[in-house]
Amino acid sequence: MEEKREPKIVGFLCKWCTSAAADLAGTSRMQYPPSIRPIKVMCSGSVDMSYILRALLMGADGVLVGGCHPADCHYLSGNYKARRRIAILKSIFDTLDLDSERIELKWISASEGKKFADTVKEFNDKLSEKGPNDFTKSWNL
Amino acid sequence: MNKRIGVFICHCGLNIAGTVDVDALREAVGKIRNVVYVKNYIFLCSQPGQEMVSDAVKEHKLDGFIVANCSPTLHEKTFRTIAIKLGMNPYLVEVANIREQSSWPHSKQPDYATKKALKIIKGTIKKLERNIELYTQRVGLTKRALVIGGGIAGIQAALDIADGGYEVLLLDRKQSIGGHMAQISETFPTLDCPQCIMTPKMTEVAQHPNIKLYTYSEVEEISGFIGNFTVKLRQKARYVDWDKCTGCGECIAKCPSKPLSEFNRNLCKGTAIYRDFEQAVPSYPVINKEACLYFQKGVCRVCEKVCPAAAINYEDKDIIKEEKIGAIIIATGYDLMPIQALGEYGAGKYKDVVDGMQFERLLASTGPYAGNVKRPSDQKVPESVVFIQCAGSRDPETHYPYCSKICCMYTAKQALLYKHNVHHGKAYIFYIDIRSNGKGYEEFVQRVQEEEGVVYIRGKVSKVFKRGDKLVVWGADTLTGQTVEIETDLVVLASAMIPSTGSLNLASKTRLATDKFGWFSEAHPKLRPVESVTGGYFLAGTAQAPRDIPETVAQASGAASKVLALFSNEYIESDPVIAQVDPEICNRCGYCESVCAYGAVKLNPKTRIAEVNEVLCEGCGACAATCPSGAISHRNNSRKQIFDMISVATENYDQITTKFDK
């Protein structure tokens, strides 16, 4: 009812880059869909696979993990760890015939407010097209 | 579990209240479990706003509180400071960012701006419920620095720290400090000679009451962490008792063994008992055991006979010394790639193909020919010199992809000095392009090109070979598209700079990160250029990357000021938002150890259970995301907290009717 097919996006945004980019998008009054529900994390490398799974199993239509660009992670290599983990998770999804496109990893630096707004818009559109996530039908927590 | 939570909602004038229905929000927040108090205010960060928060925390006996306002980068500290004043643990204060992340980006959808603000606050409440009190840990520190490497970087850093009033140990594996700068003839762009500008600094080092020199010494072992290192140094056997030696040099003058001089880059001979160069600091010599006739053949002992101070001691042994240190500066510098690898340029095959540093020695007044340029093969004055830039640099296929940064400038300098030395001589420089971006550098290159008549040829050299007693250089001029052939007497290769020999060994002893070539890595490429990744280690000079003397000195002073800042504290206070291990659950797999970029978590050698070093841990959370048994957690960012926040995030937006709906 309420959602009017508004997807639900859980965003794990690293404190140093992507969350700062979201702040900048706000400061610059850029508008993007409110479908994103931000959770600030210290680093994309702290995003446990179980966080992504849990979000999807609890009804998120998509999960966005945002980190610093390669070589820019505040903690040096957290973003590479995130990249590896998400690649593994996606390939598990593909093997199980689950929709791995519902997981998105993006490098968005603190100066890229526009990229943050655009990323949310695009992901929102993509998820709207896909329709609701049906993981919850076959999987239960 | 915190059950008496207060929430303060800021209107931020109309910045929040203009798009978020703050009254509807207050009402909705008031209904959330564990929230015992909600209050709206026009500007929370104002003085009266802060007082209001302060009073409410006391009056309502809050366990913790949330300020729902702007980004935590702006006022998290403000409100945590209030908590400290009230005797509340500051980590029980959280910020819900409803301005940058809701009222502003959704100002065109005020109903959603309100709903999203509520969600952000709800998530933050969930986090706060499980926040625990955290305390910074204090550890003492030894206010004493170790500088490894006594080139100009190490010298500058040591002097700055010593002038700041702290003790410094300056270590160099060579007999003397000075490094490569001591070998240079004159320095671009001003053409001062190092003897004029560096020797005074070296003397200052020797005389400084706060500097203890350890030359002819190397690091044996380092343990400990920032502020609290224990370093074992190996002082190599010198075979000369420096306490007795007066530095008169009688021994050097009489030594009959003449090995090649390393300082003169093998262009001439030195002696088996030697000091690196005339102005060496310290001035006391050492015996090169490999070249010494007594050590090799059992006969000679001439130095012993001539030494007026009876300082020679053939029984000398390596000595291991242990020192307590608080901060370490890595200033181990660079070396040049061995030119033998550049066979296409005839290097290694022809004596008259030399590297840049050899040419510096040929130019130097302290060099093999007292500053009269002669070519190594037959001591003839070269009628022409061909310089080849980027020899081994910017060559990702066969050698090093990076730019050595200094060669454009020193080649221009060398061509100029050669022309000043051999007036009728001809100088040719092959280059890819000229990088002269420093103060006065472009002007310097212009001068060399225009006033000194040095011929610059843009292009690559394909081959160098011998014809009679001349060398022939074949190349292509990419500006005219023509091939060039130059007959010359001497070829100088501006060969690539590489990390100093043994850098990787030192990196493994210190467990410091390097890049794939062996240059020491900085903590952040832009924002923390003089700190290394590991706390307590700082970087100065070319140990980190190729650079020239002005940049080296600036960076060395930067590193020294970091050390001084560290030493201005009585103790080290560590951020407590870090990782924590539950020893009952740890299964000793060691995954956390392998994933931590800071070497902050290690398996205890006895129990094999992971332990976090609270001072080294930066709190990134990578280990917690890796630990397969859930034993390591990220304080106040625990899995339970994130799961709770995910539950809130994935719920539908609350149906709140806002004033904007009407």
Ligand SMILES: Cc1cc2nc3c(=O)[nH]c(=O)nc-3n(C[C@H](O)[C@H](O)[C@H](O)COP(=O)(O)OP(=O)(O)OC[C@H]3O[C@@H](n4cnc5c(N)ncnc54)[C@H](O)[C@@H]3O)c2cc1C
């Ligand atoms: C041919 C040539 C010409 C140049 N001309 C100029 C010029 O005109 N102007 C200019 O600005 N720059 C010039 N440069 C660059 C200049 O040499 C460097 O910028 C500068 O010397 C770097 O100083 P450093 O202290 O970082 O390194 P280094 O001079 O390399 O000093 C490092 C020191 O550390 C010691 N060391 C290394 N490893 C260890 C270890 N493991 N343990 C203990 N000690 C160790 C070494 O013995 C050495 O004394 C030139 C470079 C070259 C190659």
Ligand code: SF4
């Ligand atoms: S939180 Fe990061 S820095 Fe701290 S121990 Fe874990 S991986 Fe290392």
Ligand code: SF4
């Ligand atoms: S990863 Fe976890 S279980 Fe493994 S050693 Fe570290 S804390 Fe222990």
Ligand code: FES
């Ligand atoms: S801090 Fe941004 S990805 Fe690591």
